[in-house]
Amino acid sequence: MAFAATVLTLYPEMFPGPLGQSLAGRALADGIWSLEAVQIRDFATDKHRSVDDTPAGGGAGMVMRADVLASAVDLVLERQRDAPMLAMTPRGEPLTQGLVREIASGPGISILCGRFEGIDERLFEARPIRPVSIGDYVLSGGETAAIALLDACVRLLPGVMGAPSSGEEESFEAGLLEYPHYTRPYEWEGRRIPEVLRSGDHAKIAAWRKQMAEADTRSRRPDLIERHGGARRRSPSGAQREDEG
Incomplete structure (x- = not known):
């Protein structure tokens, strides 16, 4: 069965992006892995398709709403019950090669891409989502981090690199x-x-x-x-x- 990746994002047009090229792109075309990008705004309930609101306690920027994200997360968790869900956020644990190998050895992964000032913390309390960071710096959003994570995983899938011992x-x-x-x-x-x-x-x-x-x-x-x-x-x-x- 192919390694299945699902990305929850406000910018699905960013995928597959670089993942459609080179080793990952060939593996995608060969069916070694699959990729689906889910538009988070599709789960908004107001006419403006709002996914964020002002931070409680004041401060700059906007925060992604737990209720909207939960609707998207629940759908993906139901589809991929055996795949872990990670959230790309600077507040997460560091991504390591060990974690990459752990993910690549499984059936797939779901990735929630953070944006704005961050994600309402209650989402992490209520759903099985593992916050992960690719480094001690801040990006405009989690999409770039998700691409890096997926690239690291896909190259370890059987049949992607030329020889099993390459990595x-x-x-x-x-x-x-x-x-x-x-x-x-x-x-x-x-x-x-x-x-x-x-x-x-x-x-x-x-x-x-x-x-x-x-x-x-x-x-x-x-x-x-x-x-x-x-x-x-x-x-x-x-x-x-x-x-x-």
């Missing part, structure tokens, strides 16, 4: 950034490919890649070292990391 040594799979890559020409602007990568000694190459991954992570993302510590030999999904042959 095993990527950044974050073992709690580290990925090692640096090189290709031809051997020398470019006076810079040469490290000799160990031309040695043919797979054990030495694997050791070098591990050393470089650890060094780059320690330099660029020390938080990952602290977060994963001794778990670096195991991916967030629990799979053993294997050295390339």
Whole structure:
């Protein structure tokens, strides 16, 4: 059965967008996954199709209404009972590769895209929605974040990448950034490919890649070292990391 994605949004025309290109686009055309964009305004009850109102307690901007969103959410939850629903919001938990693998291994996902100042908190209290953030910054809306999340999931679906092992040594799979890559020409602007990568000694190459991954992570993302510590030999999904042959 195809991986089914449903996006609840005020801008359904934004989809599939980039997801209609490259790996995700080919997989979509091949039926490996499906995508439906649900217009939230279709669930508004007034003549103006209002989905937001002024924030309680005052302040700038508008807040998405729980009653309107709940009607849309309930419809999607009924259609996809086994798929988790996430809400893209800066107030959510950080998106990790582990969570991406968890989602990609399931039947699909439903994504609620936040807009304006945010979503009435009562919606999260009343419905099984998991708030998730793709980073410590603010976007104009959750649609861009939803596209990033779906791209990360779709590329892990069986048959999307060329080889099943293609994603095993990527950044974050073992709690580290990925090692640096090189290709031809051997020398470019006076810079040469490290000799160990031309040695043919797979054990030495694997050791070098591990050393470089650890060094780059320690330099660029020390938080990952602290977060994963001794778990670096195991991916967030629990799979053993294997050295390339």
